[in-house]
Amino acid sequence: MVRILLAGALGKMGRVVSQCVSEREDCQIAAGIDIAGPAEGLPFPLYRSIGECPLEGDVIVDFSHPSLLGEILRFAREKKVPAVICTTGLSPEQVSEIRESAKEVPIFFSANMSLGINLLSALAQKAAQVLGGQFDIEILEKHHNQKVDAPSGTALMLADAINEVADGRYEYVYDRHSVRRKRGKEELGIHSVRGGTIVGEHEVIFAGRDEVLTLSHSATSKEVFAVGAVNAAVFLAGQKPGLYDMASLL
Known part of the structure; x- marks a missing residue:
């Protein structure tokens, strides 16, 4: 049973x-972390910060806020707890911190x-390899009116994937x-x-x-992202230090 700390x-x-x-049946929420706490009726204990959490967990799943990433990564490194980072809107510096932390923990x-x-x-990469140089490439993303970051992290992920096979020329x-101008x-x-x-269209x-x-x-519901995150958490528990992504899970 994988015990999850849910940020x-x-x-x-x-x-x-x-x-x-x-x-x-293969996992459970050992504790929740949220600055908006406390809250009643939850099936697990809730703490306002991850530093206050005394319970042991096998893996952190982070759906919190970019401002809390540093604290979560420090906790992961100190406690040697793997972490699934799902928060979007991260800066290049924060992505670098994730990569550095992956040298110590999964x-x-x-x-x-x-x-x-x-x-x-993967399909966009293949299309770029075949059509690149002859076709103009545009990415359009649509999200709900409560989303604060733009463009979406997924749109940037798609752009980076295309640019990877195009030797970074875009x-x-x-x-x-x-x-x-033209x-x-x-x-x-x-x-x-x-x-x-x-919910999310790309x-x-x-x-x-x-x-x-x-x-x-x-995406017609947020459940597709939740299922992926939980699958990643179950996969990550027990792995060696390193940076993993969806390709690793597949």
Whole structure:
């Protein structure tokens, strides 16, 4: 039985993860961490910070806030507890801290925990290898009106995957209205839409001469991300120090 320390337990994703875990037999929530606590009616103890948590756990699942990442990684290193980092909107410096921490403890880090999104990333890479140089590439992402970061971490993950097979030649462009010029061949446009209750939609558009190829993924509930995170937690418990991602799990 894998014991999970759930950071961000009272948030939307934290509650979905808790429900997902309650329906499984291979793991349980040992404790929750959330600055909004305390709360009644939870099936596990809740602490306002991970440093206050006296309970042992086998793995941390983090769906909290970027500002808490440093504290969570320090706890993971000190206690030698693996961590699944699911929080988005991280800075390049924070990503570097994740990579450094992975030298001491197992860290699972992915901008999106959905199996379908990670397949989309692989398909986009293949399409870029075949069509790159002949087709313009644009990424469109749509999310609910409560999401604060833009573009989404998943959109950047897709862009990075494409740029990886293109030897890094693409320049990311987010704001075309400020510059009046034709599109450059080595631009990769990334566009954000925020509205309503859209869970998450991503499109990778390859636009060529007289033809357009579109690869897309749509999430209809947050449960797909919760299932991926819990699967990652069960996988990560007992692993050696290192940086893991969805490819490792698959």
